[in-house]
Amino acid sequence: MTPIRFTPMARRLTGALTLAVAAALPLAALAAEAVQSLKLQVNGMVCSFCAQGIEKRLQALPDAGPIFIDLRNKVVAVEPRAGRSLDAARVASEVREAGYEVVATETVAKTVAQIRTETRAARQER
Amino acid sequence: MIHCTLPAAWRRRAGIACGAALLAGVPAAFALPMASEGSWMTMADVNSGGEHDIAVNFAVTGRDALGVMATRWTEPVRHDGLHEQHHVRESVGLTYTRLVHRWNLPHAQANLWFVGAAGRARGHGWAGERSFWSPAVMADYETTRLYLGAGLEPKRGDGGLRHDTAWVRAGFSFYEVDYEQVQPWFIVESKRVRYAQTTRHELTPMLRLIHRGLFVEIGRNREGTQFNVMWAY
Numbered sequence: 001m002t003p004i005r006f007t008p009m010a011r012r013l014t015g016a017l018t019l020a021v022a023a024a025l026p027l028a029a030l031a032a033e034a035v036q037s038l039k040l041q042v043n044g045m046v047c048s049f050c051a052q053g054i055e056k057r058l059q060a061l062p063d064a065g066p067i068f069i070d071l072r073n074k075v076v077a078v079e080p081r082a083g084r085s086l087d088a089a090r091v092a093s094e095v096r097e098a099g100y101e102v103v104a105t106e107t108v109a110k111t112v113a114q115i116r117t118e119t120r121a122a123r124q125e126r
Numbered sequence: 127m128i129h130c131t132l133p134a135a136w137r138r139r140a141g142i143a144c145g146a147a148l149l150a151g152v153p154a155a156f157a158l159p160m161a162s163e164g165s166w167m168t169m170a171d172v173n174s175g176g177e178h179d180i181a182v183n184f185a186v187t188g189r190d191a192l193g194v195m196a197t198r199w200t201e202p203v204r205h206d207g208l209h210e211q212h213h214v215r216e217s218v219g220l221t222y223t224r225l226v227h228r229w230n231l232p233h234a235q236a237n238l239w240f241v242g243a244a245g246r247a248r249g250h251g252w253a254g255e256r257s258f259w260s261p262a263v264m265a266d267y268e269t270t271r272l273y274l275g276a277g278l279e280p281k282r283g284d285g286g287l288r289h290d291t292a293w294v295r296a297g298f299s300f301y302e303v304d305y306e307q308v309q310p311w312f313i314v315e316s317k318r319v320r321y322a323q324t325t326r327h328e329l330t331p332m333l334r335l336i337h338r339g340l341f342v343e344i345g346r347n348r349e350g351t352q353f354n355v356m357w358a359y
Binding site for chain 1: 338
């Protein structure tokens with residue numbers, strides 16, 4: 001079996017890449033911890049037409065970033081744009097203005113991507 | 127001379143709405159008859175039985191929408207009490223849609239709607255155009271798996287114009303989906319249309335597909351195929 005031989009340039013590149021990934025991982029974790037997303041429990045949000053109206057209003061908020069809508073559990077999750085924070089009362093008000101009832105609001109130290117992944121994982125476990 | 131200046135985004139959306147309306151040919155039986163505030167909705171129904179509708183409306187508030195609607199229908203007309211002929215009628219009018227009340231429940235939503243329309247109608251056997259008015263009432267109840275709806279849409283006008291529609295719909299979704307996925311439903315509609323001299327009944331099983339703001343129904347009854355589409359944008 002022929003051993004794989006790396007050229008000096010390939011070794012340097014591999015080393016640099018490893019260092020960069022190792023440095024980025026804790027930074028990404030810190031960034032995720034710093035994010036304060038909002039989770040709202042919304043009564044009446046049962047169809048994609050309803051969700052679309054809510055999504056449209058929230059997207060228009062200057063501080064709102066990624067949005068995740070979980071129709072099965074009637075949850076709307078909103079992440080603030082980088083470097084900004086969300087006004088929970090304003091977000092809840094927008095959902096009410098769209099015609100739905102907000103029964104609970106919760107701030108969580110997670111990104112919307114994490115909330116989406118956890119929601120889907122929990123669904124698969126059931 | 128009065129100039130009407132609309133924002134560019136409104137002009138663009140109005141253009142899309144008109145384009146969609148023309149492509150569909152003619153408008154509508156509705157599930158939710160309006161979109162969210164600041165959004166357009168285009169609805170079209172095409173039915174082999176001769177009932178065609180197309181409607182476009184714009185939600186000026188979360189509860190009110192203004193729009194236009196065109197309807198074309200084939201009306202059975204009796205002669206000598208025996209022979210039946212079919213006369214084609216057409217109407218065009220303005221519509222006002224009002225969400226009268228919404229009940230937001232933990233796992234369901236129910237709505238009561240009013241849709242008023244008024245305009246002009248013309249057709250075979252009529253001398254010229256005549257005015258019509260239509261005060262319709264609709265109600266629906268929906269969960270992520272169950273749909274129930276009913277509506278009463280009387281259309282009356284000068285010279286004995288009558289085109290009253292009453293419908294009931296019930297159905298279920300095969301499974302729950304995420305917001306990003308297409309959701310299939312099985313719906314059965316029972317519809318009764320009363321004209322000036324006759325009445326027609328239809329029972330139509332339909333497949334409904336919903337994806338975000340797009341809603342499509344395809345069904346078949348004794349008279350042929352029924353196709354409904356709604357698009358909120």
